[in-house]
Amino acid sequence: MTKRITTVNEMKAIIQTLKREQKQIGFVPTMGALHEGHLTMVRASLRNHDITVVSIFVNPLQFGPNEDFDAYPRDIESDQAKLEPLGVDYVFYPSVEEMYPQPLAISLKVNRMAEVLEGSKRPGHFDGVVTVVNKLFNIIRPDYAYFGKKDAQQLAIIEKMVDEFNHPIEIIGIDTIREADGLAKSSRNVYLTAQERKEAIHLYQSLKKAEEMYDAGERNSRKLIDMIRDHLTTNTSGTIEDIAVSSYPELVEQKEITGQIFISLAVKFSRARLIDNIIIKGENHD
Structure with missing residues (x-):
């Protein structure tokens, strides 16, 4: 039975007991609206660790003033119904007031890594991400934490944060889970119109074409970008x-x-902004 915990103090007390029992803890932080991408990370944790904790928290600090915080899908009963049959031990489901009982007196700031790519379009976004992930790591105290490669910039920033702040946690990156036609699974896909959903497969197709150009020997990034565009x-x-x-x-x-x-x-469609990526190992990379 998956136990739902809503307060920081209760979650910390449970973790303290588990640590005393020397249980190995796997952790999957999410914002809910769970799909197969999340569940793949959950299954990996369940396979590898004694205890699996999934957090569901829509973090206001990582949403900008014109972003979809209020509209972000929330359905805890549906999410828990997906986790229960898998055998998840705990769902940590705090309110905003529980996580941030008063305005933060101390903020974390991501430097250069947040000033490029997604971060350049969403100022403050990654500051909000590292703030909440630090809080969650200190509450859950996991041995391993799982993040999706679909948000590869976020994954790189979290790995750097763990290294620089000496968290005793190993970060596991999980490959992007896709629909049969290649579209990356995302909570925001529900906002696509029927026509946009058909078009959205071309995000991944353009990336695969770029990979083919790379495999054929192209090393000029401008040519890859122009082809994708x-x-x-x-x-x-x-x-x-x-x-x-x-x-x-x-x-x-x-x-x-x-x-x-x-x-x-x-790519921004009428009601959904979709991101995608591929990581290509270079000739000199392990």
Whole structure:
């Protein structure tokens, strides 16, 4: 039976007992609206650890003033119904007031890694992410924590945060889970119209075409970006907000491609802003 915990104090007391019993804890932080991508991370944790904790918390600190915090889908009963049959031990489901009982006196700030790619379009977003993840790590005290590669910039920032702040936690990145036609699974896909849903498959198709160009020997990132832009302009009605080729996990823009890279894009449809990416291991990367 999956136990739902809503207060920080109760969650900390449970964790204290588990630690005393020397249980290994896997943790999957989410904002709810669970889909197969989340559940894949949950199953990995269940396979590998004694205890699995899933948090469901829509974090206001990572939403900008014109973003969809109020509209973000919330259905705790549906989410718990998906977790229960898998055998999840605890769902941590705090309110905003529980997590932030008063305005924060101390803020965390992500520097250069938040000033590029998604961070350049969403100022303060990654500051909100690292703040809430730090709080969750201190409450749950996991041995392992799972994050999706679909949000590869977030994954790189969390890994850096764990390293720089000496969290005794191993971060596990899980490959993007896709629909049969290639669209990355996302809680925001429900906002697509029927026509936009058909068009959205071209995000991944354009990335795969870029990977084919790379495999054929192309190392000029501008040529890859131009091809992606042409493909998306021809095949979708969305507004292209970003296409980038960056080193990974450093997130430094690449003109001539060397080492492991991260090709990312963001497209804004009428009611949904979709992101996708692929990570390509370079010739000299393990």
